[in-house]
Amino acid sequence: MASLEDLEARVTALEEKVDQTRQDATAARVLAGAADRDVSEFKQTLNGHTKVLNAVRETQVEQDQEIKSLRADMNSGFTKVNIAIEQIAQLLHQALKKD
Structure with missing residues (x-):
C-alpha cells in the first residue's frame, strides 16, 4: 500500500493538474468568445457584401434592358x-x- 507521503504527493500533483486544467478552460472560454465575436463580424460583413452584390445585379439587369431598348x-x-x-x-x- 502507498505511504501517506506518496499519497500526499499524488494529491498535490492532482490538485496542480486540476488548477492548470481550470486555467486552460478559462483561457479556452476567452478564445471561444473572441472567435464567436469574430464570426459574427464576418457574418455581418458578408451580409453587407451580399446586399451590395444583389443591388449591383439589379442595376445591371435594368441597364441591360435599357441597352436592349436603345x-x-x-x-x-x-x-x-x-x-x-x-x-x-x-x-x-x-x-x-x-x-
Whole structure:
C-alpha cells in the first residue's frame, strides 16, 4: 500500500493538474468568445457584401434592358437612314439618266 507521503504527493500533483486544467478552460472560454465575436463580424460583413452584390445585379439587369431598348431604337434609326439613302441614291440615279 502507498505511504501517506506518496499519497500526499499524488494529491498535490492532482490538485496542480486540476488548477492548470481550470486555467486552460478559462483561457479556452476567452478564445471561444473572441472567435464567436469574430464570426459574427464576418457574418455581418458578408451580409453587407451580399446586399451590395444583389443591388449591383439589379442595376445591371435594368441597364441591360435599357441597352436592349436603345439598341432596338438605334437599329430602327439606321434602317430609316439606310432607306432614305437608298431613296436619295435612286433619285440621283434617275436625275443623272435624264441629263
